[in-house]
Structures are given as C-alpha cells and as structure tokens.
Amino acid sequence: MNSLVQVAVKSPVYGLFDYRWSGPEPALPGVRVTVPFGRRQVTGIVIGSIDSTEVPAGKLRSVRSVQDQTPVLPGDILELLKWASRYYHYPLGEVLAAALPVLLRKGHVASIAEREYFRWQPHEEESGEGGRQAPVQKRLLDYLRQYDGRPVAVDELRAISPRWRASLAPLVARGWVVCDTAMEVPRNAAVESGPPLSQEQRDAVTAVRGALGSFATFLLHGVTGSGKTEVYLRSIEEASRRGLQSLVMVPEISLTPQLMSRFKRRLSGCLVSLHSGLNDSERLQNWMCAAEGHADVVIGTRSSIFAPLPRLGLIIVDEEHDGSLKQQDGFRYHARDLALMRARERQCPVLLGTATPSFESLNNVRAGRFVELPLTHRAGDAVPPGMGLMDIRRRKLIEGMSDRLFDAIREHLDNAGQVLVFINRRGYAPTLLCNDCGAAADCRRCDAHMTVHARLSRLRCHHCGAERPIPCACESCGSVELDRVGYGTERIADALQAEFPDIDIARIDRDSTRRKGALEKQLDRASSGQARLVVGTQMLAKGHHFPHLTLVCILDADRGLFGTDFRSLEHMGQLIVQVAGRAGRESREGSVLIQTRNPDNPMLQTLVREGYEAFADIAMEDRRLAELPPFSFMALVRAEASDGREAHEFLKQVARSLQEHSGGQLDVLGPAPAPMERMGGRYRAQLLLQSDKRSSLNDSLSRLCVRIGDLPGARRCRWSIDVDPVDLY
Ligand code: ADP
Ligand code: ZN
Ligand code: ZN
Numbered sequence: 001m002n003s004l005v006q007v008a009v010k011s012p013v014y015g016l017f018d019y020r021w022s023g024p025e026p027a028l029p030g031v032r033v034t035v036p037f038g039r040r041q042v043t044g045i046v047i048g049s050i051d052s053t054e055v056p057a058g059k060l061r062s063v064r065s066v067q068d069q070t071p072v073l074p075g076d077i078l079e080l081l082k083w084a085s086r087y088y089h090y091p092l093g094e095v096l097a098a099a100l101p102v103l104l105r106k107g108h109v110a111s112i113a114e115r116e117y118f119r120w121q122p123h124e125e126e127s128g129e130g131g132r133q134a135p136v137q138k139r140l141l142d143y144l145r146q147y148d149g150r151p152v153a154v155d156e157l158r159a160i161s162p163r164w165r166a167s168l169a170p171l172v173a174r175g176w177v178v179c180d181t182a183m184e185v186p187r188n189a190a191v192e193s194g195p196p197l198s199q200e201q202r203d204a205v206t207a208v209r210g211a212l213g214s215f216a217t218f219l220l221h222g223v224t225g226s227g228k229t230e231v232y233l234r235s236i237e238e239a240s241r242r243g244l245q246s247l248v249m250v251p252e253i254s255l256t257p258q259l260m261s262r263f264k265r266r267l268s269g270c271l272v273s274l275h276s277g278l279n280d281s282e283r284l285q286n287w288m289c290a291a292e293g294h295a296d297v298v299i300g301t302r303s304s305i306f307a308p309l310p311r312l313g314l315i316i317v318d319e320e321h322d323g324s325l326k327q328q329d330g331f332r333y334h335a336r337d338l339a340l341m342r343a344r345e346r347q348c349p350v351l352l353g354t355a356t357p358s359f360e361s362l363n364n365v366r367a368g369r370f371v372e373l374p375l376t377h378r379a380g381d382a383v384p385p386g387m388g389l390m391d392i393r394r395r396k397l398i399e400g401m402s403d404r405l406f407d408a409i410r411e412h413l414d415n416a417g418q419v420l421v422f423i424n425r426r427g428y429a430p431t432l433l434c435n436d437c438g439a440a441a442d443c444r445r446c447d448a449h450m451t452v453h454a455r456l457s458r459l460r461c462h463h464c465g466a467e468r469p470i471p472c473a474c475e476s477c478g479s480v481e482l483d484r485v486g487y488g489t490e491r492i493a494d495a496l497q498a499e500f501p502d503i504d505i506a507r508i509d510r511d512s513t514r515r516k517g518a519l520e521k522q523l524d525r526a527s528s529g530q531a532r533l534v535v536g537t538q539m540l541a542k543g544h545h546f547p548h549l550t551l552v553c554i555l556d557a558d559r560g561l562f563g564t565d566f567r568s569l570e571h572m573g574q575l576i577v578q579v580a581g582r583a584g585r586e587s588r589e590g591s592v593l594i595q596t597r598n599p600d601n602p603m604l605q606t607l608v609r610e611g612y613e614a615f616a617d618i619a620m621e622d623r624r625l626a627e628l629p630p631f632s633f634m635a636l637v638r639a640e641a642s643d644g645r646e647a648h649e650f651l652k653q654v655a656r657s658l659q660e661h662s663g664g665q666l667d668v669l670g671p672a673p674a675p676m677e678r679m680g681g682r683y684r685a686q687l688l689l690q691s692d693k694r695s696s697l698n699d700s701l702s703r704l705c706v707r708i709g710d711l712p713g714a715r716r717c718r719w720s721i722d723v724d725p726v727d728l729y
Contacts, residue, residue, distance in 0.1 A: 003027075004053050005063065007044040009037055010097040010105070014705055017044070018053040020062040027063075030071025030078050032107070034064040043107050045073060045096050047082075072100065072110045072291075074308050080342050081306065089701045089721045090331045098331045099306035103284040112288045113281075114181040117151035118168065120144035121178050136160070136167040144177060151180055184285065185294045190268045194230055195379075201227050201234075204373040208235040211349040212242060212313055217340060219320075219361050220353040222375030224581020225382055225545075228353045229259070231375070232316050233266050235351060240269055240296045244313020244348075248299045249335055251322035253277065256542055257520050258527075259318075260299060267297055274300030274307060302327060302335035305342065313348050315339045319543065320352035320361060321574050326726045334724060355581055356574040356612050359620050363630040378585070385552065385583040385590035387608045391599040399495035400487040401595070405553055406499060408593055413503060413532060417550030417588070420526075420534045421496065422541075422579045424556060426509040427462075427488035428454035434474035435481035441471065445681040452484050453511070454491070464680040492555070493535045500533065508536035541578035545585055552583040554594045561601055564675050565728050566628050569603060569619050577612050629724070633694045635701060636725045637687040638674070641717035644683030647671075650713030651687045654704065657711065658689065661703045665696035675728065682718075688728075697723075 005027040006016040019035055021027050027046045035044045041064060053060065073081070073096065081099055085092040097105055104110055120141070133141070139160055144152055157164040171177040197205065204220055208231075211218070222228045236246040253260060253275040263271060272286035272295045289295040291308040298307055302325050317325070317336050325335040336352065343350040352361060352370070364370040378384060395402045400423075409419050429452045432441040441450045443461035450459035452470060460467040473480050484491075493507045506525045513519035525531040529548035534540070560572020576594065584590020598604060607615040624631045637654050639647040651671035658668050667690040674684035691697040701721060708714060 004050045004060075005033075006047045006050055007033060007035055007063070008047050008093040008096050009035065009042055009044040010093045011037075012091060012094065014091050014709070016047055016092065018050065018055050018060065020060050021049070022062060023066060027066075028071050030073040030075065031069075032067035032072055032104070032110075034067060034107070036061050036064060043067065043105060044093070047078075047092070067107060068110055072104055072308075074291075074310070076342075076345060077306060077308050079345065080338065083341060084331075084333055084338060086702070087698070088331065088333055088723050089705050095331055098303070101284045101287045102280045104287075108284065110288065110291075112292065112294075113184050113285055115184050116154050117180045118144060118154075118157060118172075119149050119151045119178050119180065120147065121149065121176055123174075123176050134167065136163060137171065140164060140168055141171060141176065185270055185289055186272065188264055188268060188271045190266050192265045194233060194266060197230065197234065198227065198375075198377065198379065200373075200375045200377065201231050201379075204231045204375065205234045205238070207371065207373055208314070208349055208351055209238050212239060212244065213347065214349070215344045215347050216349045217343070217364070217370045218349065218351045218373050219357060219365055219370045220351055220373045220375065221357055222353065222355060222373075223378060223384060224355045224578065225378045225585040226355070226375035227379035228318075228355075228375060229262065230379070231373075232318070232351065232353065233263070235314060235316070236267060236297055239314040240267070242313065243311060245290070245293070245295060245309045245311040246297045246314040246316065247304060247307070247309060247312060247339075248297065248316045248318065249302065249304060249325070249339065250299065250318045251301070251324040252542065253299065253301055256544070257523065258545060259543065263297070263299060269296035270294050271297045271299065274298060274304040276301065302333075305333075305335045305338045312342075312346050315343050315348065315350045317350065317352045318354075320354045321356050321358040322354075323571070323726050326724075328727065329720075332720070332722045332725075334726075337724070356577050357616070359570055359616060359623065360630045362616055362620065381587050382585050383589055385580055385592045387580060387592040387594065389599045389604065389608055390593050390595050391597075392595050393597050393599075398499075399491060400555060401492070401495065401553075405593060405595060408551065409496075409533075409553065410500075412551040413500060415550075418526075418529055418532050418534070418546065418548040419551045419553065420536070420540060420546070420549055420579070420582055421492055421553045422536065422538075422555065423487060423489055423492055424537050424559070424575070425451075425486075425488040426490070426511050426537055427451035427460065428490040428494075429484035429488055430486040431484070432459065432470070433483045433485045434477060434479055435483055436479035437474060437477040439474060439476035441475060445678070447676050447678045451488065454484075454494075455511075463676065487555070489535050489537060496533055496535065503533050504531045505533040505535060506531035508534065508539050510537070510539070513539070538575060538579075540582065541575055543578075544582060546582055547586045548588070549583050549585065550588050550590050552580050552590065552592045554579060554592065557594050557604065558596055558598055561598060561604065566623070566626070567726065567728075570616075573603075573607050573612060573615050573619065576607060627690075627692065632690055632692045633697045634725060635689045635697055636722040636728065637689065637704075637719065638684065638722065639671075639686070639717045639719040640679075640682040640684040642682055643716075644673075644677070644685070646713060646716045647683055647685040650711065650717050650719065651685050653711045653713050654708065654719075655687055657707055658700055658704055662696070662700040665693060666691045666700050686728075 003021050005021040029048050031046050081095050085095040239246045272289045290298045293310045320336050365372045392402045412419050431449045446463045448463050458467050489509045506522045508522045526534045527546050580592040639650050641647040655668050669688040671685045671687045
C-alpha cells in the first residue's frame with residue numbers, strides 16, 4: 001500500500017508533517033511511528049491519511065517504522081488534544097508529547113509490565129532427579145517443590161543464586177518447572193466503610209448518580225469540612241458498580257498524602273495514581289493500567305486529564321478553584337476546562353468540588369450551565385469557625401504579631417488547643433536592608449529583593465533561584481548596619497518558639513518539606529497534635545485535616561487587598577477561607593483571627609462577617625463593571641529577550657498584525673512591561689488581548705498563529721500565547 005500520512009512531531013512549529021506510508025494496512029491515527037526529521041530519527045504520532053501533499057515528491061520522506069499495533073492515543077483523546085491545540089494555540093506535536101508518559105515519548109513499548117513466576121510441576125522420572133544435577137539446580141528444585149506447585153516470584157529464586165536463570169532453564173525445558181507470567185495490575189481492598197450521609201450529601205450523590213451516562217456539570221459547593229470527599233467516594237463507588245472508570249483530579253497529590261490513603265482505605269478495585277512523584281516506569285505502568293481499562297479509579301494531577309480511559313464514566317475535579325490546575329508554562333492548559341470538554345464528548349458527568357468556587361464557576365452556575373450542589377453544614381458535630389479581624393494599627397508588634405494575638409495563642413495552648421499561624425512567605429525575611437544607605441540586597445538577574453534564609457545563612461531569589469551567602473556588609477556602601485525587614489515562616493517560627501519554649505512547632509513550607517518524606521512527617525506531627533503550634537505557607541490551605549486545631553491566625557491578609565493582578569482579591573478570599581477552614585473540624589470549636597491594618601476594608605469585612613458567597617457577589621460585580629473575566633475573554637502574548645527593546649518591538653508587530661486582521665472585535669492593550677520586568681536576566685513584556693466574544697478572540701489568535709513566526713522580531717525573542725491566563729505575571 002502506498003499512500004500519504006500526516007504525522008505530529010514534537011516541534012515548536014505549528015502544523016503537521018507529511019510522509020509517505022507504505023505499510024500493508026492503512027495508517028491508524030494515534031499510533032507512534034519513527035520518522036526522519038531533519039537529520040534525526042524521531043517518534044511521531046500518526047494523525048491521519050491524506051490524499052495529496054504540497055511537499056514536492058523529491059523531498060517527501062517515508063515513515064521508517066511503526067511502533068504500535070494499537071494506537072497509544074485512542075480516538076477520543078486524540079480529538080481532545082486536537083481541540084486543545086486549537087483552543088490554546090499550541091503546536092499539536094507539543095500537545096501530544098505533553099499528554100504521553102515520557103517513556104512512550106522515547107519509544108518504549110506500550111504495555112503493562114509482566115512479572116514472571118515459576119512453579120514446580122509434578123513429573124515422572126523422579127528417580128533420576130537426585131544424582132546428576134548441579135547443586136544450584138537441586139537447590140532451586142527443592143525450593144520450588146516445597147511450595148507444592150504454587151507460583152514463586154523471581155526475587156526469591158534470585159536469592160538462592162545469581163545464576164538461577166541459567167540453572168533453571170534445563171528444568172523448564174524438561175517440564176519439571178513451569179514459568180507463568182502475570183500482569184502487574186494493583187488491586188485494592190477497602191478496609192473501611194463511610195459514615196451515614198447527611199441529607200445534603202445524599203442529595204448530591206443522588207444527583208450525580210442520576211447523571212451517570214450523560215453530560216452534566218455539578219458544582220459541589222461545600223463549606224470546608226462539609227464532607228465533599230465523602231460525596232466523591234460514594235459517587236465513585238456507584239460508577240464502579242456500573243463498570244465505569246472514574247478520574248479524580250486533585251491540585252497537588254504530593255501536598256495531600258492523606259487523601260490518597262483515604263481513597264485506598266475506602267475503595268476496592270484497581271486504584272492508580274498519576275503525578276510527578278512517580279518515576280518514569282511507574283508512571284507508564286499506571287498510565288497503561290488506565291488506558292487498558294484495568295484501573296477503576298485514576299487519581300492524578302492536571303496532566304491526568306489526558307489519560308486514556310476506555311470505560312470513563314465520571315470526572316471529579318477537587319479544589320476546582322486552585323491555580324495549579326492551570327499549567328503555567330509550555331502548553332498552558334486548564335485541566336478543569338478540559339475536563340468539561342472531555343466529559344461533554346464522553347457524555348459523562350463532571351463534579352467540581354470546592355469551598356471557594358472560582359468566579360468562573362459561580363458565573364456558570366448563575367448562567368444555568370452548572371448545577372450547584374450545596375453542602376452548607378459541617379459534617380458530624382463540627383461547627384464553622386468564628387472569624388474576627390484584629391486591628392494592628394498603632395499596636396505594639398513583636399516580630400509582626402500583636403500582643404493580643406500572643407494572648408490568644410497562649411489561651412488556646414493553655415486550654416490544650418492547637419494553633420496554626422499562617423504567613424504566605426517562606427524564608428526568614430523578604431528583604432535585607434542597609435540602615436545607612438537604604439539599599440536592599442537585590443537579585444542580580446530579577447527586579448526583586450533577595451529573601452533572607454537564616455537557617456541556610458543564604459540569600460535566595462524566589463523568582464529565579466539565584467542564591468549567595470548573606471553578606472556581612474552592605475553591597476553598596478560597605479556599612480555593617482544591615483536590617484532584616486519583614487517576616488517569613490522561619491522568623492515567625494523562631495519568635496513563637498522564643499515565646500513558647502516548651503511547645504513543639506511544626507513548620508510547613510516548601511523549604512522545610514523539600515526532602516522526601518519530610519512533608520509527611522511534618523503533617524503527621526501536626527495532625528497527631530504532637531506539634532501544638534503549626535506555622536506555614538499556603539501549603540496549609542490544601543485540604544489538610546488537623547483534628548485538634550482550635551485557632552487559626554492569619555498574619556498577612558492585607559497583601560491580597562492591593563495585589564496587581566485583577567484576580568488578587570479573589571485569590572485572597574479563597575486563601576483566607578481555606579486556611580480558616582482548617583480550624584475546628586471535629587468536636588472542638590475553632591476560631592480564626594486575621595491581623596490587618598485595613599479593618600474597615602469593605603471586602604475584608606464582608607468576607608469575615610458574611611462569608612465567601614457574599615464576598616464573591618461584590619467582587620464579581622466589580623469584575624462585571626470592569627468587563628474583566630469571567631465577563632470577557634482574555635489572552636496574553638508574552639515575549640522575553642535579553643534586550644528589553646526587542647521584546648517590546650516584537651509585541652508591537654504582533655499588535656499591528658492583530659489590529660489589521662481582527663475587524664475591531666478585539667481590544668489590544670500594550671505592549672507593556674510584565675509586572676516583574678526583568679526575571680532570570682531577561683526582559684519581559686506582554687500584550688493583553690480581550691474580547692467579549694470568545695470566538696473573536698479565538699479567531700484572531702488563529703489568524704495570528706499563521707503569521708507570528710514570520711514577523712521580523714520573532715527570531716530575536718522567546719514568545720508564548722496564554723489563553724485564559726490565571727496569572728498576569
Ligand atoms: P471536605 O472534603 O468537605 O473538607 P471531608 O470529606 O474531608 O470534608 O469531611 C470532613 C470530616 O468529616 C472527615 O473526617 C469525614 O470523615 C467526616 N465526615 C464526612 N461526612 C460525614 C458524615 N456524613 N457523618 C459524619 N462524619 C462525616
Ligand atoms: Zn548601604
Ligand atoms: Zn532572581
């Protein structure tokens with residue numbers, strides 16, 4: 001057979017590549033092929049057959065070999081990825097590569113690893129068995145015989161002799177020993193059943209159950225500790241009972257080890273996880289379990305949205321408001337939005353769960369696109385924590401904390417309570433300032449101050465990772481009068497330890513949990529109640545359950561009030577409510593104290609007095625008046641170069657090109673410097689595109705993509721397109 005195929009190859013070029021195909025059968029879309037690409041041989045994915053090509057016959061090259069008999073990317077995933085490539089304006093070859101496990105990208109065989117077992121087989125010739133055998137052979141045979149025909153794993157045989165395989169071969173040939181293979185599919189058995197559901201939980205499960213087999217989007221809007229996870233578990237059980245696979249996406253599994261173990265205690269069947277904590281072969285293994293239909297439940301981070309699932313029947317997105325569901329570099333997709341797309345194609349329900357819905361989702365509820373399932377009460381006897389603002393203007397502060405805050409902490413500790421202190425900054429102090437000349441120790445590659453890390457005796461840039469020792473003298477004037485200004489988790493932990501010397505403190509931030517197993521250890525100390533003071537960053541907002549916690553103190557809430565990004569306020573509200581939600585989750589009542597210099601701020605007051613929904617109502621109305629998302633649609637074109645003028649010049653060309661071709665349906669703002677203009681030694685600029693019609697934005701970007709690579713400035717900078725950016729950084 002002689003024909004033509006289109007192949008996607010991982011390359012920054014938009015478009016596909018045509019090759020000659022001479023296989024006996026037509027090329028199957030979704031199979032991997034080896035193709036010549038430039039001077040290399042690379043792995044590509046067949047997209048489909050074509051009738052003609054613009055490549056001249058002399059230049060047309062042939063597919064070298066076919067790697068798969070069945071497609072590694074089945075039709076539905078291929079369609080989802082094609083759609084994502086068009087929607088996010090990212091080259092299809094790169095999109096496909098991002099969806100595949102690394103080993104498949106490298107041409108590894110797409111199959112579940114098989115494990116070998118050996119067993120003894122009763123046989124004639126017993127008499128001849130003893131004498132003529134080599135000692136190793138005899139030991140192996142004796143060992144297998146004592147298991148009486150039950151399979152023995154390779155590890156045990158290897159322990160007998162490193163030459164076990166060679167010695168066993170003649171026995172296998174004679175039929176005295178049999179080799180079996182079995183697929184390595186993990187099986188889980190539930191060891192716990194759940195509590196009886198509340199009426200609201202039951203209503204939610206009933207709604208999801210009723211939607212199995214059709215497309216529907218539910219927003220499970222439940223206050224912290226209301227038992228959302230319980231609703232997920234029951235919905236998954238029902239899906240499994242009907243032979244359907246469930247996909248559960250969580251923002252960061254590595255930050256929530258408790259969640260995975262809870263799923264394992266409660267669900268039977270084949271549970272696999274997909275996240276960055278796995279090594280390449282574990283990842284492939286789990287991916288294949290999903291793709292071949294063995295897995296009943298897949299729990300993963302955002303990229304699991306691309307895992308093939310032939311029996312998919314339910315998608316759950318936990319903490320749907322969380323920014324980490326959006327990929328922030330390369331292929332910048334939003335896993336929640338793709339989940340909706342995938343569910344629509346697959347005709348299955350999606351359950352988005354959160355205590356603090358994104359404004360996008362709230363807007364979708366109002367427009368009737370999502371069905372809201374409310375859980376308004378905490379599960380069991382727990383009651384919502386009381387929240388209070390603590391005015392710190394003109395008050396004496398000790399290390400950033402007021403005397404009244406210390407009193408409150410002491411009172412809780414004296415009453416056998418547990419206290420969490422939240423400050424969203426790691427390190428000791430965010431700035432090292434000279435008392436004589438006023439200069440700060442700055443990063444040499446970013447427009448940013450270096451953070452003081454006292455434990456390491458180093459300065460670190462939190463933007464590019466640069467570090468150097470803490471200087472003894474000012475880098476500008478040589479003065480030794482250096483002040484550490486501002487507060488981070490290290491400093492707060494030190495101050496609390498000085499005040500409460502007998503109390504065990506757990507610090508939870510990215511620095512204290514970098515080593516493998518360190519996070520689990522800190523979380524254990526916090527949830528067992530051993531550490532009665534817990535200090536940490538937003539890592540603490542991630543759905544952890546600390547049963548003994550009675551007081552939550554939020555130190556730097558004001559920062560969110562004055563953020564540069566239009567989403568700052570939304571994020572501040574979500575963070576405060578999530579952190580506050582760690583308090584009083586069991587029988588003891590919890591309270592929350594928020595230190596502020598803006599006690600009269602209406603947004604802060606609404607949040608504290610009336611709750612997240614009332615807060616969101618007002619903040620969303622502001623967005624609507626300002627015509628900002630979710631009431632309009634946005635994209636960013638970013639450019640960076642070692643010379644700032646080049647990034648700027650290129651974006652001007654982009655802006656002109658967009659204006660020429662967009663017919664007035666699109667607002668083009670900029671170019672403007674990025675909020676942090678210089679980062680990692682490069683200058684960054686951005687162009688903001690906005691439209692009240694998604695289709696105009698999308699069409700303009702499609703037309704831009706055809707030309708952008710040919711704009712004169714394109715070669716001199718690195719550029720990217722970000723559709724629905726969550727961060728205008
Ligand atoms: P969320 O996911 O909304 O934060 P969880 O599902 O983690 O809430 O539930 C919080 C706590 O309440 C957990 O310890 C859970 O076992 C318990 N719980 C959930 N539902 C119920 C229920 N119906 N009755 C009693 N306890 C429950
Ligand atoms: Zn100085
Ligand atoms: Zn830096």
